[in-house]
Amino acid sequence: MPDHDIFAALRARTIAALAELLPDLPPDAYARVQMEPPRDAAHGDMATNAAMVVAKAAKQAPPKLAAALAEKLAGLPEVAAAAPAGPGFVNLRLREGFLRAQLPVILAEGLRYGDGTAGAGRRVDVEYVSANPTGPMHVGHCRGAVVGDALANLLAKAGYAVTKEYYINDAGAQVQALGYAAYWRYLQALGTTMTEDHYAQLIPGGLQYGGDYLVPVGAALRAEFGESLAAPDATYRFGMLGPDHWLEQVRRFTVDRMMDAIREDLATLGVRHDVFVSEAALVEAGLLEAAEQRLRDKDLIYRGVLEPPKGKTPEDWEPREQTLFRATQFGDEVDRPLRKSDGSGTYFANDIANHLHKLDRGFAELVHVWGADHGGYVKRMQAAVAALSAGTVPLDVVLTQIVHVLKDGQPVRMSKRAGTYVALRDLIEEVGRDAVRFTMLFRKADAQMEFDLTKVVEQSRENPVFYVQYAHARCRSVLRQAGDLPPGDLALAPLDALVDPAELALIRRLTAWPRTVEAAAIAREPHRIAFFLHDLAGDFHVLWNRGREDSTLRFIREDEPLSTRARLALVAATATVLRSGLAVMGVEPVEEMR
RNA sequence: GUCCUCGUAGCUCAGCCGGAUAGAGCACCAGAUUCCUAAUCUGGGGGCCGUGGGUUCGAAUCCCGCCGAGGACACCA
Incomplete structure (x- = not known):
């Protein structure tokens, strides 16, 4: 399939030519050979470092080898000219006919153009969002959701078999606190006269989730369980029954409700996971013990006492014996506790169980999207996966930085209740899903980002969302005017x-799409797709603007049916690649601007 | 104190896992344009790539030190 990637095709041609020149060279000498667009377009359409890369093994001077190679490559049917340059590059200028011939390829493959084989069908699990099910999603979760979703789409396009996974943290203390908070709303729904302060004193850790969003959950609990979970109470009418009688049920009920809400929030973002894995279910299934045993079998577990962190020792530090995992054998700084001093499992232990669960399902590669505040957690997790998989399964972690939300250049205040961020739903309602997704992807994931609510809906070329959408709308406008000929028709047009x-220039850009997909997938950097589309839109707008000044360059010319058809093919191919890229980003291409 | 991410034009950011004279947008300067292919266009100035070393044919990119920003640092999740 990927002979639609003309860079890969010419690279293969180059290696073949080089092999003829240097028959004694082993095949692996060509591993570092690259074929890429030169930085300066004046150098041609493609440049290869081949001569420099193999010069040493060939025991020849790079410029001399480059000259010989250029001579051979000049004879290829795709190539108009080949010349040695600089320290040993070979620059290629392609025949325009060969470039034009890519348009019917694009039109024939449609949205599949750019699909790659880099993934080779390997199964990869992409875990993202995984927000605690303790409340609705806020903007803090948004970037990870969008980046993860686009990355998963990107990997699928590059030929991986992708599973989109959400890990539900429904086993820890926070979810327990959620249960207590929901129970409070339940008592209120029943009509208790107890004060919130009093209730807070009755429960461990106090009332932690005071948000209104649990009020409906309280009502639902009442509808489901009636008065059965509460204690009749002379003073308050309804009091708290011992947690043993209800906490587990309430916790489960509430988590289900929260997950429903989160799923809804994700759906408005256009994010749909294939698999939801419950931490509590993994623990119940005994995966924690299984993982521990697996590591114990490899002699990677021991009882021990950790050193205090150097430099900054917590005040309440005291030596404690814990069950430790030998993470240092896999590149981590210190060994990491699996069990606390009281014998219960740490979060890390549960997460190891989560990863064992992934490995047991046969994934060849694992990818996570985490917030940057989890950066310190990466090494130990990679250590655990390396240990469990005997180093056969890589774990890549993509970190996303904080998003600062602005309006008219001013920071948006967090809502009055401390710790409650802007709800994701409000954000989407204000600026729209597409603007949210595009903007989140128009920056490297690990770079801090400002999200200006005013700018992302601005209709000007300074707004990349608008700029790219507008290019697609212009394409569609032209094609509609021409009567929406089917791509199969246009593919036959003389060009x-x-x-x-x-x-x-536009055609050249289009032909770079396959290699852009592949490079972005390998680097796990979906933002490259956004930047590519921005460049592509730019090339198209340039052409459009030329048509405004010089009517002979307009796409549709009544008096020139031949060039019109050729240009329609170009426009249709452009629209196709724009759609293809927007599909990876999860952004809807628009038919017209309103 | 340790680790992670980062430092590129005045500003916001790219720079394709070592390549040729480091790019784009905004802002600035100079021109063009009132056109329905609406929601501008063309050109220009502007950079010891934080800093000091190292690796090699070649470094913004890889390695080490330092400076600076943000984040994480036993038994939280």
């Missing part, structure tokens, strides 16, 4: 009329 530099 010799496409000679303008701006037209050829």
Whole structure:
């Protein structure tokens, strides 16, 4: 399939040519050979470092080898000219006919153009969002959700078999606190006269989740269980029954409700996971013990006491014996506790169980999207996966930085209740799903980002969301005017009329799509897709603007049916690649701007 | 104190896992344009790539030290 990637195709041609020149070279000498667009377009369409890379093994001077290689490559049917340059590059200029011939390829493959084989069908699990099910989603979760979703789409396009996974942290103390908070709303729903302060004193850790969003859960609990979970009370009408009688049920009930809400929030973002894995279910299934045993069998577990962290010792530090995992054998700084001094499992232990669960399902690669505040957690998790998989399964972690929400350049205040962030739903309602998704992806994931509510809906070329959407809308507008010929028709159009530099520049850009997908997938960097689309839109807008000044460059010319058809093919191919990229980003291409 | 991420034009950011004279947008300067292919266009100035070393044919990119920003640092999740 990926001979639609003309860079890969010419790279293969180059290696073949080089092998003829240097028959004694082992095949692995060519591993570092690259074929890529040169930085300066004046150098040609493609450049290869081949001569420099193999020079040492070939015992030849790079420029000399480059000259010989250029001579061979010049004879290829795709190549108009080949010349040695600089310290040993070979620059290629492609035949325009070969470039134009990519348009029917694009039109024939449609949205599949750019699909790659880099993933080779390997099964990869992409875990993202995984917000605690203790409340609705807020903007803090949003970036990870969008980046993870786009990354999963990207990997699928690059030929991986992708599973989108959400890990539900429903086993810890926080979820217990959620249960207590929901129970409070339940008592209120029953009509207790107890004060919130009094209730808070009755429960461990106090009332932690005071948000209104649990009020409906309290009502639902009442509808489900009636008065059966409460104690009749002379003073308050309804008092608290011993937690043993209700906490587990309430916790489970509430987590289900929260997950429903989270799923809804994700759906408005256009995010749909394939699999939801419950931490509590893993623990119940005994995976924690299984994981521990697995590590114990490899002699990676011992009882021991950790050193206090150097430099900054917590005040309440005291030596404690814990069950430890030999993370240092896998590149971590210190060994990590699996069990607390009281014998109960740590969060890390549960997370190891989570990863064992992934490995047992046969994934060849694991990917996580985490907030940057979990950066310190990466090494130990990679250590655990390396230990459990005997180093056969890589775990890649993509960290996303904080998003600062602005409006008119001013920071948006967090709502009055401390710790409650802007709800994701409000954000989408204000600016729309597409603007949210595009903007989140128009920046490297690990770079801090400002999200200005005013700017992302601005209709000007300074707004990349608008800029790219507008390019697609213009394409569609032209194609509609021309009567929406099917791509199969346009693929047959003679293309010799496409000679303008701006037209050829656009074609060149289009042909870089497959390699962009592959490179972005390998680097796990979905933002590259956004930047590519921005560049592509730019090339198209340039062409459009030329048509405004010079009517002979317009796409549709009544008097020139031949060039019109050729240009329609170009426009249709452009629209196709734009759609293809937007699909990876999860952004809807618009038919027209309103 | 240790670790992680980062430091690129005045500002916001790219720079394709070592390549040629480091790019884009905004802002600034100079021109063009009132056109329905609406929601501008063309050109220009502007950078010891934080800093000091190292690796090699070649470093913004890889390695080490330092400076600076943000984050994480036993038994939380």
